[in-house]
Amino acid sequence: MPNSITNRGLTLTLTLVKLPALKDVGEEIEQLAHRCSHWLSDDELARIGRATLPGLSMRQRLVRLCLRAELARQTQMAPEAFRFDYGTQGKPELRRQQGGPFAFNLSHSGDLLLVGVIRAEDDGTGKHNRGLYLGVDIERKRTNTDINAIYRHYFSAPEQAYLASLDNSLKRDAFFDLWALKESYIKATGRGLAEGLQSFAFDLNLASLRQKEGFTQFYQGLEPKMLAREPNCTQWQSWLGHIDSDYRLAVTLGAEDKVSVEVMLNQRPLQSLLGEYQS
Template structure:
């Protein structure tokens, strides 16, 4: 069984938002995004401005606005109050002077945006210094050549497990493993530089349990290091199926003593309700 994350009264909140398609934003949502744009920093606006595909710039603007709205909900701060730093591979994190312990991550697939925020109160650790959070949401796609992908990117134990399954089970397990592996490399902040062959998840170790908001939910997972030392960070992961198409993976790492698991919840919000929750910060 994996080690549990240090007991700091941590709460891990997952928020699921349905995004409009690139061509389906609509005038009302476009106007709302425009009115909320003053929440964004110059750095964020510059990153958004580099998008070239039609509709992508507005989609990225909505994603960043949703992130700020969710951070504001979790911290009782205003959506425009947050300032971000970026890791070597582009992972965003809040600047250290803005409270703690606290970490966040986000992911989107198809029309779903997943926002994850972990928070707690513990004077023993610095803000975001020893919490490593990564999330991934994946839509099961029937046209993806999963055989070519897992043979190239997955570790030997994961490949052997997939080979043992029939085609239907293999496709489900592939996207489960892909989501878990993505969540881990996002948690480390190293991205693909981590090397997808260097660690493995064993789905057979997962324990099914009931979790509100999920069709199926699994705990008892952790990444096993195959070509490097485990290090001082304790990792654990969770996997949940929202419906027959979408699955969510979360990986959390922490330094320190072993204790109770964080409280994990999943909520769903419409894009409009999440942004409109801060009407006092939206000019007319």
């Protein structure tokens, strides 16, 4: 049974990093990645080494380096100090002895990487972060995706009905909004697709639009509604933000109690983020 967290000082930081294209890394980035490679653990290097597509190995290396650099920035620890465990569906988390006052998750789409970190003030017990579940997802609106085939097969009945009611000019945006939200939830639970995409639903009609720096549109007041099973005691809340006309991101946070969260979006150049922690 996880310990309770405090309801004070929760900050959710979303950091966007533009990655070089798979075939356009360049010598400067290669040298930077090489100088930072000592941050990575043996298991990370093994995972990276299994990549076979051209450029994919370097992309995965840069993703892991950016994650470590962002965690270091949030915690004041050295990037190489972190050790990770992985859930049954591959979700990374810090080993328990490194628990710290945060939870994290990451996602990338196209050439954009998103790292989400939720932080809570230390209440002196060392237990305040237990029971935090965070999932983030970033999606690029793709014009060649057959959205009708996907949502009719994978989405819940209420979501299918909602999308079917929309004019075609609105449906694609709404589909990717829901897709990002659903991905963020199944990543937060750590169960991945084993969660069953039809077992829960988001209602975009319940979203309230708010002004938020860094977003063209930002919505809150969303939470997944369980349909196929009894809900557990975890309290879920989600946010949806449009970065521009193509990219949107979604975040889902679970906690034992309803908590108030300040959401912040930062955009960091790759060279700046990694260069800050070079020895």
